[in-house]
Amino acid sequence: MLxxxxxxxxxxxxTDAIVNAANSSLLGGGGVDGAIHRRGGPEILAECRALRxxxxxxxxPTGKAVATTAGRxxxxxxxxxxGPVYSATEDRSPLLRDCYVNSLAVADELGAxxxxxxxxxxxxxxxxxxxxxRQALTALxxxxxxxxxxxxxxxxxxxxxxxxxxxxxxx
Ligand code: ADP
Numbered sequence: 001m002l003x004x005x006x007x008x009x010x011x012x013x014x015t016d017a018i019v020n021a022a023n024s025s026l027l028g029g030g031g032v033d034g035a036i037h038r039r040g041g042p043e044i045l046a047e048c049r050a051l052r053x054x055x056x057x058x059x060x061p062t063g064k065a066v067a068t069t070a071g072r073x074x075x076x077x078x079x080x081x082x083g084p085v086y087s088a089t090e091d092r093s094p095l096l097r098d099c100y101v102n103s104l105a106v107a108d109e110l111g112a113x114x115x116x117x118x119x120x121x122x123x124x125x126x127x128x129x130x131x132x133x134r135q136a137l138t139a140l141x142x143x144x145x146x147x148x149x150x151x152x153x154x155x156x157x158x159x160x161x162x163x164x165x166x167x168x169x170x171x
Pocket of ligand 1: 010031032035036083119123125127153155
């Protein structure tokens with residue numbers, strides 16, 4: 001699987017699927033979640049509400065992933081996953097890696113061959129950017145998937161630069 005680092009707004013990605021750093025309510029939030037719902041339109045939220053009314057009555061657990069339509073976005077699907085809130089005293093990195101691995105498993109079920117990820121947990125959930133990148137790359141490299149290309153879409157130039165430094169520093 002090819003792992004690309006990119007910079008920009010993930011809602012503009014033309015991959016088969018884009019991943020949303022959602023919260024467990026699935027009912028919308030700020031950051032990348034807000035941007036996806038704003039640009040993708042109400043169809044996405046309608047499917048999220050249906051998930052809450054059905055299998056995910058208690059919300060989507062941290063580390064898990066589930067797909068909806070991408071509404072008006074160029075992608076076909078949005079894969080919603082819930083990152084862990086960063087903790088300085090507890091190692092929650094297995095859950096962060098689960099987000100990437102489980103999102104790719106959902107992509108496999110959908111038949112998506114290209115997937116764009118935001119840097120999960122690195123915004124409101126306060127994960128340090130360099131370690132968030134390290135966890136993302138570790139999880140993506142280790143995943144057993146039919147997805148051919150993943151793009152890690154960093155929102156701003158500073159984050160992209162950090163991501164490139166982390167990648168060139170090696171595992
Ligand atoms: P979390 O709650 O998982 O931390 P956030 O959405 O707050 O999720 O932030 C995750 C990352 O996504 C942050 O690095 C943030 O800068 C970035 N981000 C915010 N909006 C967008 C967007 N439209 N496209 C790509 N990345 C975004």
